[in-house]
Amino acid sequence: MVGVDVGGTFTKAVLTDATGTVLAEAHRPTPRPGPGVAERVVELAGRLTEELGVRGPAPLAAAGLVVPGTVDERHGTAVHSENLGWRDVPFADLFARRTGLPVAFGHDVRAGGLAESRLGAAAGVRDTVVFLPLGTGIAAALLLDGRPYAAGGAAGEIGHVRVASDEPCVCGLTGCLEAVASAAAVARRYRRASGRPADGAKEVAALVAAGDPVAVAVWREAVDALAAAVCWLAAVLAPHTVVIGGGLSSAGDLLLDPLNRRVTDGLTFHRRPVITRALLGDRAGALGAALLAAETATTGRPTGV
């Protein structure tokens, strides 16, 4: 199987065997936004599929493609991407025509969640899993009793719910989860509060570990906001496991320990989720695309998550 994940900067592809083991991988810069970007993305995904496909032990049975933004898996279309600037692109059809293969098409975060739940941090968990990558943005992928739940692409958009009082957000609201708890937000808020540079959340995490009081305060606000979100997820869906991914998760226990404490404080008779760190890193989306492709090869259904 080949799975291709179109990221904001890089497009990653993996060749896997039937069990999801990676046999080969490749990545290339994602085509720049602008006229024809969707066609160039399809062309790139097709080329990566061919390159990796010939390295497998047998001809490819199917290929999978996942993209960011709002994705309607049922209809095989990308409804909208702010960053890549497309609208209503019939990717499933375009990718099938380009490759001549049975294809799956899906959403990057939901595909990543599928991969973490089958092959990664929640492998073996049969009931509900939430995948929560904390990167430039925040959205959740929901696997309800093992089945992806998409709601036509609108599910899991928890990055833009109010959790704090006054932080302005790109979406136009204030106090959104993403505005205080994404990796990008943590770095930006530290720079603003301290007047000092910080390239990313990793640098802020190091300052937290070193006891920098501004970094500690910014970090605490991020953890409080994330804990509120996890408590809501626990109250609504009662997931068995919440898998934290994305750039912020590289902080490991510096993030997970206080998050676990705050979530425990915020719940009562609810089911308390296991909170754990993602295991598949930036391969999760491509692996999820390969899993979707494997399902397409088995079921003959054209699209995926």
Place this chain on the structure above:
Amino acid sequence: MVGVDVGGTFTKAVLTDATGTVLAEAHRPTPRPGPGVAERVVELAGRLTEELGVRGPAPLAAAGLVVPGTVDERHGTAVHSENLGWRDVPFADLFARRTGLPVAFGHDVRAGGLAESRLGAAAGVRDTVVFLPLGTGIAAALLLDGRPYAAGGAAGEIGHVRVASDEPCVCGLTGCLEAVASAAAVARRYRRASGRPADGAKEVAALVAAGDPVAVAVWREAVDALAAAVCWLAAVLAPHTVVIGGGLSSAGDLLLDPLNRRVTDGLTFHRRPVITRALLGDRAGALGAALLAAETATTGRPTGV
């Protein structure tokens, strides 16, 4: 079909035809909590089933029973009820033995949600519906793409998530949704803030309509808390429709108009749910039990929602 709904005060039963139309109904006081209460509830439910069953056009094909508290439909057991004081009761087995019929067993709120989504306020909606009864307590029933989602009985417990700053809650936390936005909470908070009596939320609603400033403030806090909850539900599940039920919903547009405005303010690119008032009143649970019974009669599976 007969459906029986065991409430905190009354136990209601309905006899329906195959389409869910009510042919007859009955109610009796629910047995008092104490030793043997589960057996007395089963006996009462059995008696009501017999009484209504003989009034139908044909012998009963199945019966349904729904109860409050934590219910594990998959195993046919009531895990726990604070109010009725039981724990791990195998109701599906007990009710089947008492009636000699194929039975369904489920949760009162989820059954009510099923009824509202099939026969009531969300009839005809095929995708996700949330039923949110605001009574003594608050919990949500989730129908995801038409299928009840229970998570072993732990799903939808949104009454006990923090939405306000300092209101103490019976669960031991502070600021819970239920502590500010249940019908009981609205009446209690009005009495406390005004020093004046108020029997229930209905009386407070009348005072809001008359412009009583204390009632207006208490009402606004309840609406704000509910709006926060609906925004989280919209962000997580992107439901098509949210059906508001329970005692507080009898306030109608006095509740729904400001709730709609606050939810609109709190969402951005999310799918905005239709917010509507429940139509089945206190029959919803019994009707849901009858729907579950009809499914049991069709599928032969022993338990329901």
